[in-house]
Amino acid sequence: MQGKKVLIADDEPDILELLAYAMEKEGYEVILAHDGEETIKKALKHLPDIILLDVMMPKKDGIEVCRQLRTEKSLEETIILILTARSEEYSEVAGFDAGADDYVTKPVKLRSLLSRLEALQRRGIKNNPSVLQAGPFAIDREKYLIVHGLEEIKLPRKEFELLYLLASMRNKVVSRDRIFEEIWGKDVIVVDRTIDVHIRRIRIKIGEQYIQTIKGVGYKFVAED
Amino acid sequence: MQGKKVLIADDEPDILELLAYAMEKEGYEVILAHDGEETIKKALKHLPDIILLDVMMPKKDGIEVCRQLRTEKSLEETIILILTARSEEYSEVAGFDAGADDYVTKPVKLRSLLSRLEALQRRGIKNNPSVLQAGPFAIDREKYLIVHGLEEIKLPRKEFELLYLLASMRNKVVSRDRIFEEIWGKDVIVVDRTIDVHIRRIRIKIGEQYIQTIKGVGYKFVAED
DNA sequence: TTCAACAATTAACAAATTCTTAACAGGTTA
């Protein structure tokens, strides 16, 4: 991995230093900021891949900074992760509304932070909106629900993920190989028919017309709009 | 920060003076009121940014005043913070229904009051109550108490925190990993079943229908509104 | 058009996983 850029913003020098040290050791190129305004300025200048943002900061708090950064086209791909004191409200999660990709409670446990980051990078965030609009369905990862008009459809995990995968590629064929890889992973071995069976179950629950079979290739989620 | 206006309402002159002094020092422009009716009159006249409201007041008690003020369009943006004696019944405080944004117990710790205020202002009122309203419950962080209608349910710490976590993310799935991290922290090792058992205990106390299991993923607190 | 040959559908079943629940025990607090 070549050095990705991370911008760390916190007003407490101790924490800043600690994080900087840790991230550098992980091979990141580190940029620092001490308050809200500096954060925004430096973010626009350096276009970092990741921004760690303390909620409590002078000049402009983390939530506000986050909201503002999210309007920037040039930072579309940037992962924004919010740091929040444990004592503060969980509802501080309001940060999500501001466009944060995740948040971590302080005191920061480095292992946790790093693994969270890795997870975010691995799946390339932006293709992973928590609510996916697909045809008449809203597929909500956070609620683990498919919403169809007024009806809420519950799917078990594997089915949910399969549908999510297909819907996220709407109108494109997803090959059986690809499905195996995404849903089961490289290591797990399951019989071919397993996919068909899951498709079946999904069709029963959401209706037959949305998932189309492409013989010899895979499946396709079809939807207008 | 330019001087915001704060209206302080209390019938005890000592407290009034103390608060007035403290708030002035913080740079607020202070307006005083000694009873319920005066409070309403002055609130409408000065349109303060913040109102500190004692529960016990002559003429009209704090709750009632609060309720009335909340119907005023011109005070929509105003933060209303209720002061209540620690000894008082919680159910009186339940005047959250009356539209208060937070409350503080007397004797007032100034630091706590100020930081509470700051937090409220920072994020536009609606979100840092020490009481979280979730469906039919008011979850009181200060007292580790769940209020459900007229009933007060006392939960032990771990159960309380777990419920609070779920409720603060209402309608969203909280993964088991996340729960471990938030409630126990990454270092503590507890067996998997521990979460289930705590969920069980909470369900027994608040009713079965509020916490939903998402198999293989986590738990979800469900509530309308 | 018909017929292999292959692919997907489907129901029924079996296995595996994941939760529920009660009971218990150590630790702490009042």
Place this chain on the structure above:
DNA sequence: TAACCTGTTAAGAATTTGTTAATTGTTGAA
């Protein structure tokens, strides 16, 4: 000491996931 909180364990429910096999559908070559 009693009462309570917290975590553990283990049996068993419930649900999800995977397999199988009979059946149906599709395709293209004869």
